[in-house]
Amino acid sequence: MKPLYLPLILTLLAGSATAQTDSPATVPSSTKEWTAAENADNPLYLKQSPGGRADDYQRSDYGLGPNFIDRLPPYPPGGKGVRTPFDIWRYGGKAGSSFTTPALPMPWDEWVSFHARQKPELMKDVRDYMASRFDFSGKSMGDHQMSGGRKAIMAGPVARLPEGVASFDAIAELSATEIRDRDLFPYKPLAHPLQTTAHMVFPDSWIKAHPEHARIDMDHDFPDAYLPEFPPPLFLTTHKELGDVSGGREITLGNYWDIFEGLLTPEQMEGVKELLRPSPTTWFNQTHHRVTLAPSAGVSCMDCHVNGHTNAAFELAPDTRPNQTRLRVDTPTMRGNYNMMQLSSKRSVRSMDHFSEIEEYFDGDPGMMQHIGPRGVQRSVTNRMGDFNAIIDFPPAPKLGPLGKLFADQATEQELRGEALFHGKASCSQCHYGPAFTDDYMHDLQVERFYKGRPEGPIKTFALRGIKDSPPYLHDGRCPTLHDAVEFFNIVLELKLSAQEREDLVAYMLCL
């Protein structure tokens, strides 16, 4: 470069920096509608064609219409770290920006002390809120254990009944409108306790083994008794004769070779290693944009899908904005994913290879990935991760035959009654069928008929094979036990099942 040009370039660079910092007032805000005349006068605004617009587009006969939107208040403002309402499902619409920045809203030391002050207050309120919604009394279902045989299955329903209501039957007798208008629905959505910062939250059992994942700003909000066993067993489709191959251990980078040498192909071995290798995420990384005290190596797939199952870590689904609209999503198991074409609750990812490639450690924000350390994995590698995923089996279901029917000579009367209901009066098998007990479609259960809030739209039918091992239930975990899931469907599908029939369905699902 000729020295002559250097000052000129520096001046130009400085000029553009000034233009950016001095002129935010002239950049249109996301909420203001700029008129065509203002746009024409604004040198910063991209010139656009006026386009077409129907002035009567908010007429109520277009879709849900303005009346529906009017019922929902706009989102309260909130930046990183700012507390959000626990009933975030009451709000709706557009807010803030789709884009975020890799900068903290304050210097690092302040960020740490801000959360040291806020976290105890926040967690006290979170626990009070959870206690107002659920009675985590700790009652288990007698001798029913999860597949590893080390953890009891909890009894329910644990959702609290609204004040003045005597029973779940009393709610199920009412119409959807009456339940909504009287605010009686026990299964409203669950929010992330800090929806603006959002991101991954690990359960206490995991944090005990992996203190590097403890967040400075919040903890998990479920008691461990209501979460899957840790570490969970791992079953392989290729080695059914071995049962659990994990030997009661959490599979780590340190022991995977000993566990799998002589069992896996070299491709699968490479895949499992990659599933165990941590990589940076939006909030777990080596920069100051983080929620751990020390810089973090990040997380690995199996930090949530531990041993190919789940530890019930939760996240927000990465698929919408603002952050406040993102649905809380509980980590699903990877068992039996070989039988599914529809992966994740709303994103409809169509293969495990693809999932390994795109898994949204950066919350759907490629800009953040650039700043914090990309997890760009080559396709040959993600294919191998998919190869390992493809041999993770469901747990054994000894009472279930090759046609997906209970063996009549092995099941109890109650389990057989539950099976008949599942395929009959309760219509569960309309969506839960086939080898994994899912139709592999998304369904809109239209749960917003029962509460005043934002519709969540279609959600994937989760598989019910091995379901006893995967509490809490539904995409956000709002049904802590199988009993709660049955109460949920009894109300939402307006089934009017008796208390005995609901127990029978639970007994049946324990066999799957």
Ligand code: HEC
């Ligand atoms: C923060 C914990 C966490 C980590 C780390 C994680 N996942 Fe997930 N995984 C989830 C959650 C939560 C969902 C549900 C997402 C949704 O519903 O949109 C999910 C869904 C999936 C699914 C779809 C399962 C189904 O039943 O629909 C697959 C496959 C998957 N993850 C694979 C991976 C792979 C591969 C990695 C590593 C690259 C990974 N996950 C890392 C939490 C995690």
Ligand code: HEC
């Ligand atoms: C119209 C289709 C449909 C019918 C009928 C149906 N389900 Fe589901 N099921 C779903 C969908 C969709 C989900 C996921 C909903 C969500 O996460 O918000 C689901 C989730 C579940 C879950 C939680 C799974 C998990 O991994 O968290 C259980 C348990 C369940 N259903 C049991 C039942 C039972 C029992 C019945 C019958 C009483 C039934 N379902 C009827 C579609 C259906």
